[in-house]
């Protein structure tokens with residue numbers, strides 16, 4: 169897959185897959201279809217009368233408690249962030265996402281299966297220029313001891329730190345510069361994670377109903393419960409970078425800036441985007457090709473991990 173920042177792209181062919189929602193536990197089917205230039209990434213709830221549209225945009229985010237949920241007119245789609253990370257890293261601008269339920273499938277808990285689906289479909293260049301946003305002014309959003317700082321940059325750079333009081337997590341930091349090949353190699357496979365002590369209370373609140381060791385890293389007080397252990401020693405912070413890339417993907421255009429995030433999460437990611445996009449002068453449009461040269465995305469290495477069931481529909 170060639171990463172091209174000059175023109176907009178859609179997918180070459182329909183993509184069908186299915187799976188279980190992490191929080192709802194419901195099985196859903198998804199069809200990705202090509203979309204025209206300037207359409208953006210738009211979800212369509214095909215299980216609802218008239219298949220209402222929910223644009224994948226920061227200003228349609230309606231909940232950020234445990235995942236990023238987008239909604240419009242009372243219709244929502246939850247847990248879109250891993251899919252959006254794959255969309256942005258693949259360089260996909262325009263796609264219809266037809267879904268017959270309220271939550272995207274969690275698949276293996278990472279972005280890797282989504283990237284593989286997009287790579288299998290292939291991208292089609294469209295006759296429309298791609299635009300990007302460049303951060304214009306340094307600023308910061310914070311809540312308690314969590315914060316995200318951003319400074320102007322001609323490329324997307326992310327420095328993320330987390331600090332969990334757990335012997336296998338603790339303080340972890342990861343620095344990543346936008347590079348699709350590096351995303352495939354270093355971030356795409358990092359799974360969502362949680363703590364066994366939280367599972368009961370989450371499930372009693374109707375959350376994490378689809379969670380299992382096949383789609384999340386789960387820690388008890390001392391160890392990893394997944395039989396195969398971690399995919400990376402610092403898988404947790406890598407997953408946070410993946411989440412951040414996905415949440416930034418809810419900006420209608422790729423964003424260039426140098427971000428430093430500490431103990432942040434979906435809520436702060438969204439506050440940052442609202443700040444960036446809604447205050448005049450904080451970002452400016454740049455022709456994307458001027459910022460980063462096109463690159464070639466290396467195909468993912470043969471999967472050594474558990475392969476999620478990708479169910480064809482129809």
Ligand SMILES: [Zn+2]
Nearest residue numbers: 249360407411
């Ligand atoms: Zn995540």
